[in-house]
Amino acid sequence: MNLESELNVALQRVDPPEGFAERVMESVRDGSRRPAQAVRHTMRRALAAAALIAAMLGGWGVHETLRARNELLTAMRIASHTVAQAQKQVNRR
Amino acid sequence: MRNIIVTLLFLMPVAAFAQNGRVIIDLPPSLAAKAAESTDVNLDGTMLRLASKFLSGDDDAGVRDMVSKLDGIYVRSYEFDEDGAYDPALIDGVRRQIGPEWKRIVTVRSKMRENTEIYTLPRGDSIAGLVVIAAEPRELTIVNIVGAVDLDKLASLEGNFGIPRMSKHE
Numbered sequence: 001m002n003l004e005s006e007l008n009v010a011l012q013r014v015d016p017p018e019g020f021a022e023r024v025m026e027s028v029r030d031g032s033r034r035p036a037q038a039v040r041h042t043m044r045r046a047l048a049a050a051a052l053i054a055a056m057l058g059g060w061g062v063h064e065t066l067r068a069r070n071e072l073l074t075a076m077r078i079a080s081h082t083v084a085q086a087q088k089q090v091n092r093r
Numbered sequence: 094m095r096n097i098i099v100t101l102l103f104l105m106p107v108a109a110f111a112q113n114g115r116v117i118i119d120l121p122p123s124l125a126a127k128a129a130e131s132t133d134v135n136l137d138g139t140m141l142r143l144a145s146k147f148l149s150g151d152d153d154a155g156v157r158d159m160v161s162k163l164d165g166i167y168v169r170s171y172e173f174d175e176d177g178a179y180d181p182a183l184i185d186g187v188r189r190q191i192g193p194e195w196k197r198i199v200t201v202r203s204k205m206r207e208n209t210e211i212y213t214l215p216r217g218d219s220i221a222g223l224v225v226i227a228a229e230p231r232e233l234t235i236v237n238i239v240g241a242v243d244l245d246k247l248a249s250l251e252g253n254f255g256i257p258r259m260s261k262h263e
């Protein structure tokens with residue numbers, strides 16, 4: 001067998017197995033769908049986590065602010081009472 | 094000599110505070126433990142502004158207006174079940190911070206009742222700081238307000254606050 005004949009045999013056209021084209025196309029479709037789904041899942045999880053953290057921080061912030069408000073009113077009550085008492089004592093003399 | 098320098102270095106920030114109207118009310122935690130009721134409030138400018146946003150209604154309007162000019166409110170108040178439960182010398186640490194630029198505007202001395210001292214830090218026509226020390230046999234209150242305080246307005250606010258007194262258990 002000469003070289004030309006060997007090449008003809010080696011490069012002979014071969015038909016693909018049955019269903020090969022469909023499997024390839026399906027694989028391509030799945031491949032393009034999967035990353036988008038994964039991104040959507042990750043984004044949903046991240047948003048849920050962010051919402052939870054925001055709710056926790058928001059709750060903490062409101063609690064701290066209300067505590068500060070009560071402390072402020074307490075401080076003003078004590079300060080005003082003490083100064084008013086001193087003024088009364090001075091006026092009595 | 095080294096000890097003197099170290100002491101001076103420690104006192105320098107305290108002195109700088111006092112010139113801004115702020116004094117450090119450094120009382121031992123054991124005092125609160127001994128007290129039947131105690132109040133400890135530390136609100137700097139940021140916290141004051143934050144807290145004042147939650148003030149609403151006519152009752153709080155006077156406080157809101159006053160607080161807008163302040164940079165800090167610091168209060169220690171103790172009520173004891175028996176006479177002489179605290180050492181009057183504890184107050185000296187606060188008095189030492191009140192330098193010559195402060196003016197003592199009120200001194201009330203009574204053997205049986207309240208001893209009150211009111212100091213102000215004048216800044217132009219207004220006041221940049223206020224320190225009130227009220228010492229009774231069963232009660233000790235120290236108030237430091239930093240910022241432009243209107244004393245008459247502050248006294249007129251008495252009785253406008255319907256909130257419960259904070260206890261040491263809170």
